[in-house]
Amino acid sequence: xxxxxxxxxxxxxxxxxxxxxxxNPFADxxxxxxxxxxxxxxxxxxxxxNQSMSALVSRYGPASRAKAPVRTIxxxxxxxxxxxxxxxxxxxxxxxxxxxxxxxxxxxxxxAVRQLRLNYDRRKAWMQAQWLTFGALLSTVGVVPTTAANxxxxxxxxxxxxxxxxxxxxxxxxxxxxxxxxxxxxxxxxTTDIEGDLNTAAAVVEAASGVTPRLVLMNxxxxxxxxxxxxxxxxxxxxxxxxxxxLRTGGGPGYDEYSLWGYRFRVTxxxxxIRAESMASAAGTQYLIPNNVVVxxxxxxxxxxxxxxxxxxxxxxxxxxxxxxxxxxxxxxxxPHLPTYGLEWHGGPALMNPDTNYVFxxxxxx
Numbered sequence: 001x002x003x004x005x006x007x008x009x010x011x012x013x014x015x016x017x018x019x020x021x022x023x024n025p026f027a028d029x030x031x032x033x034x035x036x037x038x039x040x041x042x043x044x045x046x047x048x049x050n051q052s053m054s055a056l057v058s059r060y061g062p063a064s065r066a067k068a069p070v071r072t073i074x075x076x077x078x079x080x081x082x083x084x085x086x087x088x089x090x091x092x093x094x095x096x097x098x099x100x101x102x103x104x105x106x107x108x109x110x111x112a113v114r115q116l117r118l119n120y121d122r123r124k125a126w127m128q129a130q131w132l133t134f135g136a137l138l139s140t141v142g143v144v145p146t147t148a149a150n151x152x153x154x155x156x157x158x159x160x161x162x163x164x165x166x167x168x169x170x171x172x173x174x175x176x177x178x179x180x181x182x183x184x185x186x187x188x189x190x191t192t193d194i195e196g197d198l199n200t201a202a203a204v205v206e207a208a209s210g211v212t213p214r215l216v217l218m219n220x221x222x223x224x225x226x227x228x229x230x231x232x233x234x235x236x237x238x239x240x241x242x243x244x245x246x247l248r249t250g251g252g253p254g255y256d257e258y259s260l261w262g263y264r265f266r267v268t269x270x271x272x273x274i275r276a277e278s279m280a281s282a283a284g285t286q287y288l289i290p291n292n293v294v295v296x297x298x299x300x301x302x303x304x305x306x307x308x309x310x311x312x313x314x315x316x317x318x319x320x321x322x323x324x325x326x327x328x329x330x331x332x333x334x335x336p337h338l339p340t341y342g343l344e345w346h347g348g349p350a351l352m353n354p355d356t357n358y359v360f361x362x363x364x365x366x
Contacts, residue, residue: 007109007341009327009328009329009341010327012085012109012113012327012341012343013325013327013343015109015110015113016113016116016117016325016343017325019110019113019114019117022118022121022122022125022253022254024121024122024124024125024128024253024254024270025125025217025253025254025255025266025268025270025288025289026125026128026129026132026288027121027125027253029128029132029297029301029306030128030301030306030307030308030349031301031302031306031307031308032307032308032310032324033307033308033309033310033350034309034310034323034324035078035309035310035311035312035323035347038312038320039311039312040077040078040080040311040314040346041075041076041077041078041311042074042075042076042077042078042309042311042347042348042350043073043074043075044073044074044307044309044350044352045070045071045072045073045074045352046070046071046072046073046074046172046173046351046352046353046354047069047070047071047305047352047353048069048070048071048208048355049069049209049210049211049353049355052210054066071173072173074170074171074172074173074350076157076168076170076348077157077159077168078309078311078346078347078348079123079127079157079159079346079347079348080159080314080344080345080346081119081120081123081124081343081344081345081346082314082342082343082344082345083116083119083120083342083343083344084330084340084341084342085109085112085113085116085340085341085342085343086112086115087108087109087112087341113343116342116343120343120345122272122273124308125270125272125288126272126288127348127349128308128349129272129288129289130155130349131155131172131306131349131350131351132217132289132295132297132351132357133151133289133290133293133295133359134151134152134153134172134174134178134179134354134357134359135150135151135152135153135154135155135156135172136148136150136151136289136290136293136359136361137155137272137286137288137290138150138155138156138280139156139157139158139167139278139279139280140156140166140167140280143280144280144286145274145279145280145286146286146287146290146291147290148290148291148292148293148361148362148365149361149362151179151293151359151361152179153171153172153173153174153179153354154169154170154171154172155169155170155172156168156169156170157169157170158278158279159278172351172354173354174354174355174357175208175354175355177204177208178204178205178208178354178355178357178358178359179358179359179361180201180358180359180360180361181361181362181365182361182362182365182366183197183360183362183363183364183365183366184197184366185366186363186364186365186366187222187225187226187229187292187363187364188225188363188364190228190229190230191230192225192229193231194225194226194229194231195231195261197360197363198216198261198263198296201213201296201358201360202296202358204358205296205355205356205357205358208355209353209355209356211298211303211304211353211356212298213296213297213298213356213357213358214262214263214264214298214299215263215264215266215296215297215298215299216263216264216265216266216294216295216296217266217268217289217294217295217296217297218265218266218267218268218289218293218294218295219267219268219269219287219288219289219290219291219293220267220268220269221287221291221292222289222291222292222293222294222363223265223267225363225364226260226265232260235260235261254268254269254270255267255268255270256268263296264299268288268289269287270287270288270289271285271286271287271288272285272286272288273285274286292360292361292362292363292364292365293359293360293361293362293363294359294360294363295357295358295359295360296357296358296359296360297356297357297358298356303353303356304351304353304356304357305350305351305352305353305354305356306349306350306351306352307349307350307352308347308348308349308350309347309348309349309350310323310324310345310346310347311323311346311347312346313326313328313344313346314344314346315328315344324345324347325343325344325345326343326344326345327341327342327343328341328342328343328344329341330342
């Protein structure tokens with residue numbers, strides 16, 4: 001018997017793209033970019049743009065040479081996401097109410113695809129948070145994946161199904177000047193000059209890259225420090241309330257946004273589930289942006305060099321030029337009327353211009 005159109009790979013891919021993702025506060029902060037090479041390796045240049053001016057030369061003098069912005073190269077094996085759709089063999093026998101011919105399994109397919117997309121999006125958000133926070137989410141044995149003290153510009157990747165005491169480490173190529181280990185005064189104190197700390201960090205970014213960071217990420221526990229800060233009340237009174245407020249209703253998926261002191265604050269409580277197989281033992285869920293961690297960055301993705309680099313699939317049926325999501329079908333030893341379907345994605349984040357970012361490791365540590 002012929003398989004219905006709903007199980008065609010193209011249809012499954014379309015359903016995946018149309019399904020809403022989970023509340024990923026970083027989905028719009030990384031542009032998709034096809035990998036330039038075949039295979040699972042993600043490779044990109046870390047660039048270093050200076051705030052400089054061209055030299056003046058005489059009309060007929062030799063041209064001055066500008067230093068190339070490439071500082072180092074980041075290379076790692078991209079993460080592989082490959083899961084099968086859990087569709088029972090009897091799904092083809094489901095009929096719509098009152099019908100002897102029309103199949104009612106569309107909902108079953110949609111549910112399976114939606115669950116898989118939720119799984120994929122949560123993992124991608126975890127990857128993105130690793131890069132944005134300069135390695136706050138570690139997954140080594142014995143280290144809870146949200147330890148702010150471990151932020152050092154290195155992320156840990158556990159590829160195996162069993163946690164590894166020495167996982168693959170990726171150095172992001174950041175400089176120490178862009179990762180602040182402590183602040184002069186705790187943000188938990190209402191009299192602390194939080195705006196001054198942000199302005200100082202922005203000046204570091206501007207001096208290194210010529211870019212002004214205006215987007216600030218944090219979770220709601222950290223946002224509370226700003227809500228109780230004395231300077232907030234003064235700012236609202238000074239501007240008759242116009243300097244503070246949501247930029248758009250509900251912000252975006254998984255976050256709210258506020259405008260204050262010339263910055264756009266993105267506040268989220270998005271979490272990720274701990275996977276005991278490949279992460280340190282910890283219960284329940286953890287914040288993607290840990291408590292007391294604050295990330296500053298430019299609003300423009302290309303300026304910040306933020307991309308999700310997509311590799312080619314491992315499936316033998318996939319053309320070599322294909323990048324991104326791929327639907328595979330396994331007709332080998334499966335049920336003859338219902339082959340196994342699944343989706344795979346390979347790749348990883350890139351932060352090509354990390355000098356445009358600044359991370360406060362712990363805004364209550366002085």
